[in-house]
Amino acid sequence: MSRKDVPPVDYAALAQTLTFDGRARIGGQAVDALDGQRFDCHSPIDGRRLTEVARCGAADIDAAVAQARAAFEDGRWAHKAPAQRKKTLQRFADLVLAHADELAVTETLDMGKPVQYARSVDVNATANCIRWYAEAIDKVYDEIAPTPRNALALIQREPLGVVGVIVPWNYPMIMAAWKIAPALATGNSVVLKPSEKSPLTALRLADLALQAGVPEGVFQVVPGFGPEAGSPLALHMDVDAIAFTGSTRVGKQIHVMAGQSNLKRAWTELGGKSPNIVFADCPDLDTAVAASVGSLFFNQGESCNAPSRLFVEASIREAFLEKALALLPQYAPANPLLPGTELGALVDETQTQTVLRYIDSGLREGAKLLAGGERVLQSTGGCYVQPTIFDGVTSAMTIAREEIFGPVLSVLTFDDAREVVRQANQSDYGLQAAVWTRDLNKAHGVARALRAGTVHVNQYDSDDITVPFGGFRQSGIGRDKSLHALEKYTELKTTWIRIDSPV
Secondary structure, eight states: OOGGGSOOOOHHHHHHHOOOOOSEEETTEEEOOTTOOEEEEEOTTTOOEEEEEEOOOHHHHHHHHHHHHHHHHTTTTTTSOHHHHHHHHHHHHHHHHHTHHHHHHHHHHHHOOOHHHIIIIIIHHHHHHHHHHHHHHTTOOOEEOOOOTTEEEEEEEEEOSEEEEEOOSSSHHHHHHHHHHHHHHTTOEEEEEOOTTSOHHHHHHHHHHHHHTOOTTTEEEOOOOIIIIIHHHHHOTTOOEEEEESOHHHHHHHHHHHHHTTOOEEEEEOOOOOEEEEOTTOSOHHHHHHHHHHHHHGGGGOOTTOOOEEEEEGGGHHHHHHHHHHHGGGGOBOOTTSTTOOBOOOSOHHHHHHHHHHHHHHHHTTOEEEEOOOEEOGGGTSOEEOOEEEESOOTTSHHHHSOOOSSEEEEEEESOHHHHHHHHTOSSOOSEEEEEOSOHHHHHHHHHHSOOSEEEESSSOOOOTTSOBOOSGGGEESOBSTGGGGGGGEEEEEEEEEOOOOO
16 A cells, blocks of 8 residues: 555544653653652643643652663663664654654644644654764764874764753654754763653653663653753753753753853753844745745744744835735634644643733734734633734834744834844844845845844745754854754863884
8 A cells, every 4th residue: 555545644533542651751660750749731722631740850850860870871872882872763763753643643732733743844853853863973983183193182072971951842852852862872861851831742752762772761751840850950960961942031040050050061042033034026925925924823933933023125015914914814723633724722821821911012012913913712722822913013012022932923114134134133032034035145145144043045944954953142052953963962082192103
């Protein structure tokens, strides 16, 4: 039977059959929190209770770190040849794909994203990331320095030891993979703390890793709340590095805790308020509109790199907005388990109220609401907000300065390239940006002037595991993805050998 003959999956029906084990994964075992505490995990789709999850605290973090340290020191993983780690991680990636439908539905139930994208994007990207670092690790060479003839200097990469990982709720699997894959590939032991808002796929990944042959104690998942589990992990004296993706506010705290403890390496990928600049000479206005709207509303706007500040040149503003408004019906909020849903549920009630407060602030500060702005489908018990577009926004407004993390687009108008670059850079963040123009000189000049880790030209959100992801300023420190990520999880050691050669 060819793939095209396979009947489509009924994800809503599959969702009714799944059960979840919310216990922590420590030392290769599924365990309750040591003090027995648990918290309820609810779906934002309809408010239903999915399961109870272990509410881990400092004692559980101690236990997980102790297991990770023991695993690292005895070399059960770190001392394996890169080719051996490669084969195990390849099996891990295979198992992710083998459980693709289950993982996709779990992700959708837990955080509300459309299942069609959880399946086609999140699962595939997770498996691809694990497989890519597996393939890369036995192809990364150490170095020999160009020393005089009487010396040999070997420059080698060694694993750090125990790596703590804290990931957000918006892309639970992908964000975990971006960190655990290079950390495991380089021989580290990992303790992962997923967001309490969406912990379920992380727990399942730990099961699959163990099944693939990752030794007990090498990869562990400890769910819980930030102050109770995340802070003890960042402060732990036996954790050698902490890799965090989340808000800039918490990221700053992570750096402080790293310094307060053992000066562990701290790598943070934080917020964004990405400018999307559309010049009148953009190659194709329809393409620019579709990409601008689609990239902003993808994942309900719950993306750190969402192009939430749209700068449109004045001469095409009306045409652009007319086309953008015409696209909004396809982004009507709907049950994310249903085929064709483009905009699902926000992750929980707290985030829903945050988005609604930002919409209220836009109205209070004088922005013109062109579409949306309301909560909908409340009878379902879920967390749904209409796709929202504000016009007449200025750079001084709250909705143009702060990260909303919801389906809210702010439209600003410009006439001058220098001025729009100045406004685009007038931000605490510097994660991503975009430029739309057919003028090659303008594209290069504006892209070079923008202070952002990634600048897209005549597209938005194209992505590949081979390119680094991260930002400038308060968007964080360090890069995920690509070979550059290996630098975060390894130490450089020089071994200097004196050579007294008789010849």
